[in-house]
Amino acid sequence: MDTVEKNQSGDRQAEIIRISTDLFLKNGFSGTSMSKIANACDITKASLYHHFSGKEDLFIACVTDGYKEALVALEEILADTSQSPETQLRLALDTLYSTIVGSPVGQMSPLIAEVSRAFPSVARSFHSDYIEPQEALMWQLIDRGIDQGAFKDVDKKVLSHLIFGPIVTLSMSREMFASFEDLDDHFPISHLQNGHAKIILGLLEAD
Structure with missing residues (x-):
């Protein structure tokens, strides 16, 4: 060919x-x-x-294809060493919220959960092709902040759940209650994202 x-x-x-x-x-x-x-x-x-x-x-x-752009965006954020670790983390969270909450493939979160129960290969592919490389990129970013003294060392497994869990939950909640006329009052993306970023940065802030 x-x-x-x-x-x-x-x-x-x-x-x-x-x-x-x-x-x-x-x-x-x-x-x-x-x-x-x-x-x-x-x-x-x-x-x-x-x-x-x-x-x-x-x-x-x-x-997996729908999330490739997010991985590329995270790689570009990581590559820009002119930004502070705090700024890079905020930009990375922007990317995750944009992809998981704001994109068509992100809107498939409830469907991914449903289909994965019947077809384990879907869950395995989604985890290996998106979740694992995404977590790896986030941890490269955080480890750099630790090396520079901007962040303190924390339990990676716990922090990964604290980073990704609220975003996935928000995505699924907005899909579950999509018929609500006051959806944005119940699940305001920008407000929740800003609060989430402050909490994560507060947990990572070096003593």
Whole structure:
């Protein structure tokens, strides 16, 4: 396969993933068949299976592909050593909130939890392809702050839950109560994010 064909194939897969993500969000996992996806993508079912071996494989692609930009953004924040550790941590939290709470793939949080119970490979892929590298990048950032004396050393496992837990909970809560007219009064993203950042930085602040 030459470069042009590879690019075309990659573009086609990206389009399938985008359309499939919309369908999964609208209809759920069980309500989204490969036939419906093929029709929405204006391709044959055989062509769809050429790109993805099945619905489970396609769902995993939707989840892991959708979070790749967040990982790239975290890598760029980590690479910018001109910023203080505190500023880098705030920027990293901005990225996590934007991805997990504010993006289409982030809106799939409840669906990911549901599908993972029936298909353990979804949970395993999501953890290995997104959660683990994301945690690793966050800890590189925090370890740098510790080395520079800006942060104190803390229990990594506990802090990881304190960083990611509230963001995932907010994402799932906003999806659960999405029909509320006063959704932003109950779950104000900016207010909760700012408070979350202050708590994390307070826990890390060197004595």
